[in-house]
Amino acid sequence: MPTVATVRPAARTAALICAALALAVGAALVPAPAAAAPGDVGDEGGTPALRAQLEAASKGYLDAKAALDRSVKRQKQLAGQLTTTESQLAERGSKVAEIAAQAYRSGRLSAASALLNSASPAGFMDRAAALDAVAANEERALGELRATRDEVSRTKQALDREVQEQRKQVAVMAKRKDQAEQALTVANERAEAAQRAERAPTRAGGSSPRAAPAPRNANGSWPAESCSVNDPTPANGCITPRTLHALKQAKSAGFTRYVSCYRSGGSGEHPKGRACDFAAQKNGFGGAATGGDRTYGNNLAAYFVNNADRLAVLYVIWYKQIWLPSSGWKTYSGARGDPSSDHTNHVHLSVY
Structure with a gap:
């Protein structure tokens, strides 16, 4: 018959085993918590300086792209305006040319001879009014022609400015692109070769659902x-x-x-x-x-x-x-x- 001294250690051992099994079973039944969010253990990767450069480069690029898009839109509007104005210029030029040709064929009637040849006071007044109307019509035609020519010139100058603006923004975009790539090159020069093989899968996905656009300013920014x-x-x-x-x-x-x-x-x-x-x-x-x-x-x-x-x-x-x-x-x-x-x-x- 076993003594009390031999029974108690055995009982204690059995109790410990049972407790361990209970803990193990309990742990298996409770789902493991999801890993902590990235923000709980660190930041966005890289260094603060690198992220600051990438933020500045991307913001600068998007600002320049918005400015370029606005300039291209203005250029299209100006091109349409120029087409319309040049058509008006041709029409008004023809009108002035017609007036000049008519004057050449029939001879321009001087005001003095027109008025002196009038047979009556009423005729005198009629001829005076007619002369005023002819002069006003000719002056209006010439004025419209001059104004249209000026508008064509201004529109062409505005188009030239838009082309210069677009060249400027394209240069800014290229500079921002270089800024981002140089920052990444320095940061990743050691890891580049090791990670090259992992690039292709990231680009998978093909077409994606189309998102509703976020609100922009009236100028597109x-x-x-x-x-x-x-x-x-x-x-x-x-x-x-x-x-x-x-x-x-x-x-x-x-x-x-x-x-x-x-x-x-x-x-x-x-x-x-x-x-x-x-x-x-x-x-x-x-x-x-x-x-x-x-x-x-x-x-x-x-x-x-x-x-x-x-x-x-x-x-x-x-x-x-x-x-x-x-x-x-x-x-x-x-x-x-x-x-x-x-x-x-x-x-x-x-x-x-």
Whole structure:
């Protein structure tokens, strides 16, 4: 018969085993929480200086593009105006030429002879009135011709100014493109070769649903916006109306997985309410997306790129790459090499 001394250790051992099993079973039954949002562990990848350069380059590029679009529109209007005015010039030139030809054929009647040859006071008055009418008609025709010639000249000068404006804006766009690409080249020179193989999948997605355009100013530029509307995502905070518009458009297009927008503190666009992180996985921000989750991220990134002009996209970051309106997709190395800073578990969107 076992003694009390031998039974108690055995009982204690059994109790410990049972407790361990209970903990293990309990842990298995409770779903693992989704990984923390990227903002909880870091920023948008890269360095603050790099992000500041990319923001300035993209904003400058979009401003120049808007100015170029306005200039091209004005040029088309001026070209139409010039066509109309030149047609009027030809018509009025013909009219003046006809008056001159008539005067040459019949001889211009002097005022003195016309009045002296009148047979009566009434005739005298009639001839005086007729002379005034003829002179007024000729003067009006000449005046219209001169005014039309001046208008043609002014329109041509305005067209020349628009061409100069367009050359200026194209040069600014090229400069901003170089600025962004040089900043990325310096930041990514070590990672370029290793990540080259991963570029092609990011560009997948083909055609995308068409987003409703965000409101613009009357001249086509983007209005300044502040962090002024409530962030509907679990991040709780404020975002800009344009950010909210992009978020709603993405959800309407079927991209309904977890999203986090506002983040207090740190650098980048999140604290300004101009950025959102869209999780690639259904259960939130986890490890690097693969399979269908990566396809979801590819399609979402393509959606923002294909609607960049409608949504005022500054840049999109996804799977170690960044898309800029000036340069397209470029390598973008993360700050720490983890899924959040490498953006392999979420698509980052920044808007103007």
